[in-house]
Amino acid sequence: MANPLDKKDLPEVHSPHPNGVYPAFKHLKEDTNGATIQAQDRVDPLTEVIGEYGPWQLKWHFLLGVTTIFHGWQMMSNKFLTYKSDYWCAPPETMLNGSLIYPKEQWINISTPLDFDGRLDFCHVFDVDYDSFHQDRPEESSPIRPCHHWHYDHSLFQDTIIQRWDLVCQRQHLPRMIQMGFFAGNFVGVSLSGPVADYFGRKIAYMSFVTMWILASVSSYFTTNLYAWAACRFVIGGCSLAYVNVASVLAVELTNGKWRSITGHIFGELMWNLGIISLGGLVYVCRDMHTLELIMGSCLIPALLLWYFLPESPRWLLSQGKFDEAKLVMGSACIANRKPIRPIEEILAVNQRNYEEAVMASGDKSKQSSFLDLFRYPGIRRNTILVGFAWLSFSMGYFGLFYNTPTFGMNVFLVFIFPALVMIPASIIQPCIENKIGRKTSLTVSLLTAGVMLLVTAALPQDSTAIVICAWIGTIACSFSFGVGYTVTRELFPTVLRTTAMSFSSAMARVGSFVSPFIAMLDDHGSEVPLLVYGGIVFVAGCLSLWIWPETRKIRLPESLEDCERVASSPNSWFKLCLSQPKDPLSHSTELK
Structure with a gap:
């Protein structure tokens, strides 16, 4: 195999790539049928130095993949946080404070009128004096009034946002609106993650979104206002998808060739599905949705240690001319993957020359x-x-x-x-x-x-x-x-x-x-x-x-x-x-x- 550090085998870098990834090679070999070899099958100078895949990449792919599990929790938890349960109008406070308490079925029978379709209308209640003892259902022509407080069936889930803030009847559309707000946060987050990661770097962007995710998730547990809770969900939605997008870019930039596809599915899609399965198990054990919010918000707190340990993408560092930092990252990768560190100086010299040429040529905006x-x-x-x-x-x-x-x-x-x-x-x-x-x-x-x-x-x-x-x-x-x-x-x-x-x-x-x-x-x-x-x-x-x-x-x-x-x-x-x-x-x- 040709020496990967030989200048004629290195790609010509015309401009720093937005993602910090080496541009595809300009010159592609052709076989006898005229078909071309895919660019990613060519030698990549970076991974030839640090290793295409080894313990170093595996460690960071695994840790980034674990955070994808918690991303899956927040993305799919809306189903349970907004789960619909049976409800009925709460008895008057005078009844609850007194000695007269009806069983649930009897209370529903004597208090709940029928709607136009002949079904029980749990949004209204008969406007009669319930302080007196009643065993018979009032006449259907009796006056009714809107219900303002409800009791809920807690046999499956407790303390959902529907139960917490009475999101039924005239307010039954609000859970769907909160879901849409969460997805709107997704849209904003995915739109911001690229520019932020390209400008500040993968590590800073990733850890910033993770930190905001933790703060918003924990804050949602302590808030007592519905609209403040919805605002927290908006931020969670934006940061959740943003940090996963940045993590996927960082993971891809640590390796090359077939490993990009394999690791993308194993540490991305597979971890996503493990997140869904583990969320189902977590909800089965913890039926209180308010407590579930605290668990989900706290699970990423240990990830704050990555502010110190997580390496920056060496490709991004090279594309930005940060050669001293790139040298440290590549050195740690070579040591972990048992690769010689001497070629690092050669690849840095080549990249520094190409970077300087790219900076000089960057004034041509027409291209x-x-x-x-x-x-x-x-x-x-x-x-x-x-x-x-x-x-x-x-x-x-x-x-x-x-x-x-x-x-x-x-x-x-x-x-x-x-x-x-x-x-x-x-x-x-x-x-x-x-x-x-x-x-x-x-x-x-x-x-x-x-x-x-x-x-x-x-x-x-x-x-x-x-x-x-x-x-x-x-x-x-x-x-x-x-x-x-x-x-x-x-x-x-x-x-x-x-x-x-x-x-x-x-x-x-x-x-x-x-x-x-x-x-x-x-x-x-x-x-x-x-x-x-x-x-x-x-x-x-x-x-x-x-x-x-x-x-x-x-x-x-x-x-x-x-x-x-x-x-x-x-x-x-x-x-x-x-x-x-x-x-x-x-x-x-x-x-x-």
């Missing part, structure tokens, strides 16, 4: 790319819109189903954790599936499967456990789509806009999760109605994903906008009957400015 370039060329524009809609759909379906799958008397904990249990082995084999049948096929099949399973619920009888099974399959398929979506987006767009494309796609996913509680409100018209809406949107996304092109499994990562547009506008083999593409797809494209 810089922007977010609008995703919509400037027709092929890239098509992929941007379709990939964004795919992210919106599987995020909407995933969170909507997890929060709102009807139980129909089944065990609520089993309904909650079963999809995550199935995704544990799926997280391990998913990289193999993607490499075997391709990214495009994996994405399209999983989206169509989720859509069909949810649409099938329309043909099933109401209150049927088959609806739950179909919802399970839909949730699993949406979760699979989530994993494929990350792979497709990273490989489909050019290096100059890859981070921007990821941010846009993740923001679209937050829009989907934000809208999902609105759709869940349609359950007033039938428990299967939200499932039909989720299914319809996901199915449409699956059909539209046929136009996402090309299949990225065996092609090199596109480097420039021109490269990306050329392959994006190449003939789609899935549509052989379509009109042929122009020979030079750039001939009809808007010139990059």
